[in-house]
Amino acid sequence: MSDLFPPFAPDEHEPRRRHFKPVPFRVxxxxxxxxxxxxxxxxxxxxxxEGRFEPAVIAIVIAAFLDGIDGRVARLLKGTTRFGAELDSLADFVNFGxxxxxxxYSFVLHELKSVGWITVxxxxIAMALRLARFNVMLDDPNRPEWKKNFFTGLPAPAGALTALLPLYLSFLGVPVVDGAVAPVVLVYLLGIAFLMVSTIPVYSGKTMGKYVPRxxxxPIxxxxxxxxxxxVSFPFEMLAVASIGILLTIPVSAAxxxxxxxxxAAEAEPQPEQASRSDGTV
Incomplete structure (x- = not known):
């Protein structure tokens, strides 16, 4: 058997095996x-x-909270990567779309059968289109700085939490699980989908917290x-109030x-004196 595996000396000119660089934990x-x-x-x-809607809603709320901090953690640790941005977008589609x-659908829209599924x-799809548009707008170098304080359309986490308003109301005793109420939930969900793909500006609040008066x-x-x-004490009451508050602030953001x-636009327009000087007149 020793003849089958004779000893050999390694070739000195053989290329070494490539070693990948270690990835920092901050990434x-x-x-x-x-x-x-x-x-x-x-x-x-x-x-x-499984019919356990309350823990399902809590899981979505925690996912929305984590979605709000993962990007901030990446910027804080200087670990932002293209891979992380793509992964975050895909996770948003699953979690919030x-x-x-x-x-x-499992809660009430199944009462409408095919029409309820089409609404789903x-x-x-509206969430997917909203996220795709958001990713494209991030790469726009000509976007004015002041526009970065606004989202175009309802953002993904806010859209998901607001879409679940019928569940919050049901947990608070409002009769929602009914075939007669299902069309109302259907119209409401379509309205949230429209807000996400619309061009209505929604205040992002990204600049809040940078500088706080002493x-x-x-009080904060x-x-x-x-x-x-x-x-913690009244989760579904607070979620219902927050959802209604988000919807009520949309007209304020647009104004x-x-x-x-x-x-x-007024600042960008040339003043009359500047225009006459540029024309060579006095």
């Missing part, structure tokens, strides 16, 4: 948060089809603790956007 950490959020979204689907629609498809620090601490306590657009 991996935001992706782990995104994957945990994705697992929560998928678990919410299972909980909904597919999962809420399937939960609502419309909402999920006299507002303690107190309000934050109070809001957290209310959310603010139009006002800023007029101001910047």
């Amino acid at each position: 991996i950490a935001p992706n782990i948060i995104t994957l945990i959020a994705l697992c929560l979204g998928l678990t919410a689907i299972r909980l909904a089809f 597919v999962t809420p629609a399937l939960i609502l 498809l419309v909402y999920a 006299e507002m620090v303690l 601490f107190v309000l934050s603790v109070a809001a957290f306590g209310l959310l 603010r956007y139009r006002k800023l657009a007029r101001q910047h």
Whole structure:
């Protein structure tokens, strides 16, 4: 048997095996948060089809919270990557496009059979189109700085949490699980889908928190603790109020956007003196 495997000396000119560079943990950490959020979204689907709607909604809320911090963690750790951005977009589609629609279908829209399923498809596709448009707009170098304070259409997490308003109301005792109420839920979900793909500006709030006046620090601490306590003690009441508040602030955001657009358009127009000088007249 020794003749079958004779000893040999390694070739000195043989190319060495390529070793991949180690990846810093600061790059991996935001992706782990995104994957945990994705697992929560998928678990919410299972909980909904088991009839456990309350924990399904809580899973979506936690996924939305993690979606809000993964990008900030990446920027804080200087671990932003193209891979992370694509993974986050795909996770958003599942968590905020597919999962809420399937939960609502299992909850009440199945009463409408094929029409309810078509509504689910419309909402999920609207979320996919909204995320695709968002990714394209990020690559636009000519976008004015002030426009970055606004989303075009209802953002994905807000759209998902707002779409689940019928469940919050049901948990609070409002009769929603009924064939007569199902068409109302259908129209409401289509309205949320329209808001997501529309060009209505929605305030993003990304600039909030960069600079806080010193006299507002303690009140913000107190309000934050109070809001957290209310959310823990009355989760579905707070979610219902937040959903209605998001919808009510859309006209305010649109009015603010139009006002800023007029101001910047007026600043961009040449003044009469500047125009006459450019023409060579005095």
